[in-house]
Amino acid sequence: QKEVEQNSGPLSVPEGAIASLNCTYSDRGSQSFFWYRQYSGKSPELIMFIYSNGDKEDGRFTAQLNKASQYVSLLIRDSQPSDSATYLCAVREGGKLIFGQGTELSVKP
Amino acid sequence: EAGVTQFPSHSVIEKGQTVTLRCDPISGHDNLYWYRRVMGKEIKFLLHFVKESKQDESGMPNNRFLAERTGGTYSTLKVQPAELEDSGVYFCASSQVPGQSDNEQFFGPGTRLTVL
Numbered sequence: 001q002k003e004v005e006q007n008s009g010p011l012s013v014p015e016g017a018i019a020s021l022n023c024t025y026s027d028r029g030s031q032s033f034f035w036y037r038q039y040s041g042k043s044p045e046l047i048m049f050i051y052s053n054g055d056k057e058d059g060r061f062t063a064q065l066n067k068a069s070q071y072v073s074l075l076i077r078d079s080q081p082s083d084s085a086t087y088l089c090a091v092r093e094g095g096k097l098i099f100g101q102g103t104e105l106s107v108k109p
Numbered sequence: 110e111a112g113v114t115q116f117p118s119h120s121v122i123e124k125g126q127t128v129t130l131r132c133d134p135i136s137g138h139d140n141l142y143w144y145r146r147v148m149g150k151e152i153k154f155l156l157h158f159v160k161e162s163k164q165d166e167s168g169m170p171n172n173r174f175l176a177e178r179t180g181g182t183y184s185t186l187k188v189q190p191a192e193l194e195d196s197g198v199y200f201c202a203s204s205q206v207p208g209q210s211d212n213e214q215f216f217g218p219g220t221r222l223t224v225l
Binding site for chain 1 (some may be wrong): 154
C-alpha cells in the first residue's frame with residue numbers, strides 16, 4: 001500500500017513567521033509531488049508541484065524535495081492569516097494522485 | 110472560464126436508497142477523476158476517465174458504485190444501495206493531459222453525502 005504521511009496538526013504560527021509543512025512518501029519510485037491548499041468547505045487548489053531534488057520557489061512558497069529521504073516539504077514565508085487552511089501533500093501514481101491526510105495551518109494575527 | 114462543477118452540493122439519504130452525483134469538468138479536459146474523502150481520512154482516488162473510457166477504476170470500493178461518462182463530457186457516480194460507510198465528500202477533478210509532471214488536476218467543490 002503506497003502511502004503519503006503528513007502531520008495533521010494543527011500547526012499554529014504567528015503572522016509574519018515561516019510555516020514549515022512536511023510530508024513523507026513510501027514509494028521510492030515516485031516522481032511527481034504536489035501541494036494543494038484547501039480552505040474549509042472549498043475545493044483543493046494547487047499551490048506548487050515539484051519533481052526534481054532541491055528547492056523550487058514561487059513567491060512566498062518554497063517546495064523542497066529530497067528523494068533519497070523520501071521527503072517533501074512546503075515553506076510559507078511571511079505567513080498571513082489568509083494562509084490559514086489545510087495543506088495537502090500528494091504524489092502522482094500514473095494518472096491519479098495519492099494524498100496525505102493534510103496539515104491544518106493556523107496563522108495568528 | 111468555468112471551473113469543475115458538481116451537483117448536488119449536499120445530499121442526505123437513507124441507507125438503502127440510491128444517489129447519483131454529477132460532475133461537469135472544465136471544457137476541453139479529456140481526463141476526469143473521482144475522489145472521496147471520508148471523515149478523518151485522506152482524499153482517496155476512486156477512478157479515472159479518459160474521454161468516455163475508464164482508464165483506471167482501481168479505487169472503486171465495490172460494485173455498489175457505478176461511474177459513467179457517456180459522450181466524454183459530464184460524468185455521473187451512482188451509489189446503489191447506499192450504506193452508512195459511503196458518507197463523505199466526493200470530489201471530481203479534471204485535467205488536460207495525464208502523466209505529465211506539471212499537469213494540474215482542477216478540483217470541483219465536492220458533494221457532501223450523508224447516509225443515515
